[in-house]
Amino acid sequence: MRLFPRGRGVVTAGIAIAALLFTAGPAAATPAAGSPGAASVTAPAAATGLADCLLGRVCVWVNADFGDGPGQWEDNESDYTRYPHPSCGDRASKTWNNCASSVYNHGAHCNIIFYDNTGMSGATLPLRRGSYLANLTLNNMSDGAPANDRFGSHRWFQCA
Numbered sequence: 001m002r003l004f005p006r007g008r009g010v011v012t013a014g015i016a017i018a019a020l021l022f023t024a025g026p027a028a029a030t031p032a033a034g035s036p037g038a039a040s041v042t043a044p045a046a047a048t049g050l051a052d053c054l055l056g057r058v059c060v061w062v063n064a065d066f067g068d069g070p071g072q073w074e075d076n077e078s079d080y081t082r083y084p085h086p087s088c089g090d091r092a093s094k095t096w097n098n099c100a101s102s103v104y105n106h107g108a109h110c111n112i113i114f115y116d117n118t119g120m121s122g123a124t125l126p127l128r129r130g131s132y133l134a135n136l137t138l139n140n141m142s143d144g145a146p147a148n149d150r151f152g153s154h155r156w157f158q159c160a
């Protein structure tokens, strides 16, 4: 299994947007105990959900606060419709496409960028390595609309 994505040196417009968002402030929270970002995730259930996400992976959950899941990947993934999950809201396919309501970048080396569409296209939302978003209704994608139930693919970038 490939641990590092190809094309890590490629610079795109999406990455430039991501860099801007990283400096914007509260969108991404670190899970470290006692950090300001961790204050919004205090329920034991949430901590349990996060713990299900293995090191080196990006994880997504059906519900806010890391409930119902996770779906998790080690590599870039261009098509979430290939990954079934029975309780996903996309009833036509019951896959992770348009299903994630909370996410965690538990990657070991890279930031990650989520895309609205499959094929790594459409609106984007970046997330730093080691950070999570507990309720995607509170985070907007690059088009200004909330990210909840939208992700269809992802790509690792800015690997260290």
Ligand SMILES: [Ca+2]
Binding pocket: 097, 098, 115, 116, 117, 118, 149, 150, 151, 152
């Ligand atoms: Ca979508």
